Amino acid sequence: MIHHRTSAPPTTHPALATPSDLRGHLNAHLADTRRAWLGGALDEAADHPGTHGPISVWELRLAEAGRRCGTEYADAVRVLILHAARADTDALTRVYRQGTADERRAVLHALPHLVPGPDALHLVEDALRTNDTRLVAAALGPYAARHLAPHHWRHAVLKCLFTGVPVDEIADLARRAHGDTELARMLGDYADERTAAGRPVPEDLYRVLALTAPPPADENGLDGKET
């Protein structure tokens, strides 16, 4: 339901793979005309990263990436264009605000490649306020894992359970969930609420709940299956 990437090898995920790996993957899969278009777009973005007139040339390329390279490659292509243009937080914010849902998703995937600190968290928080599961999933990549504050992060996990985003989409889930007693309480309350309503509890909830458990102090190995 999110997109087909969940079943693809992790090295091609636009937020997790390095830009050079993404480029290699695209070069290996795009037809000649599409590969040539990508090469031109990346050179252009590298040579003219600034705004000339009302809109920079790489932003035009970003908008048309889907029809130029095929929708299945659009995320990776857009991440590479943003990377080639060395888009900073201001540029990423502009592109996100003026973008379609697809372009917004690409900006979220590009954050870990382009923004070292927490300056772009407002974009993650914006995406997490939506109910578009493609955006919610993209918001919870490595950038959110690194920078999103605990309260927001816990609500994002819960939102995944509410909206059917597989928790496998959440980057660094095990590390962030580990020992999080507040998250455990929220999950338990949600399970109670579902049970009281006679509704099934999502399988993913129990998986995350298990991750929140601290390792047994001196009984390591007895039930520490998720650590």
Place this chain on the structure above:
Amino acid sequence: MRIFDPHIHMTSRTTDDYEAMHEAGVRAVVEPAFWLGQPRTSPASFIDYFDSLLGWEPFRAAQYGIAHHCALALNPKEANDPHCTPVLDHLPRYLLKDQVVAVGEIGYDSMTPAEDLALEHQLQLAADHGLPALVHTPHRDKLAGLRRTLDAVRASALPVERVLLDHLNETTVKEAKDSGSWLGFSVYPDTKMDEERMVAVIKTFGPEKVLVNSAADWGRSDPLKTRRVGDALLAAGFDEDDVDLVLWRNPVAFYGLSGRLSLDVTATDATHEGNSILRGGE
């Protein structure tokens, strides 16, 4: 029966409609930007609307296995309101987007000088962006409106073969067909066209370049009118290929002129437990 509704305002419709449409055979829609019933007071309101047509609405449609594209424009009615016309300055960046397959709805409402300007300007934008145009023909003074519309198109940089003239009826179809444009018909419960008249028009003028839409919106309208027309055509002796031409291949050909039509919607299950349309917890 596979159906492409080339003009429907899904923003104003419910998920029940999406479900019923899919059940009836609808697999693709184009949602043109239009008037919301309540007049807008600034370009900012258009921007939120356009963003929704490029974000939330295609997401909703995909939940029901329906490919959603849009046409963007300043609509004829609000072309007369100086609070709204500045949205024309924002259109160029929107017309670049992958899911925009036409400029529309443009055209005439009351045939004012302000509407002339907006129509000319937006026909040029369509030509500049390699997009076809969905042109609404007026409800009042219809034949005069059609002629004035054709004059504006002929004076523009956009070839008439890249124009879909919409809301046609018995009084306007002949001149529209003679112009070489694509021919759009809106089928409504009370006004515009109905199923039987639609069948009669296709009997007389043929199915070539004919597109049938429900134009369903917030008013009394029915998103299944496309299917009803398909059934009426079959009952009147047209074969399945004729119906497929009118309800699928013609809209695909017209919006395909944009080079941006992508009909492979990510398969989703409307009853998927995690459907975020449910907002969770339900």
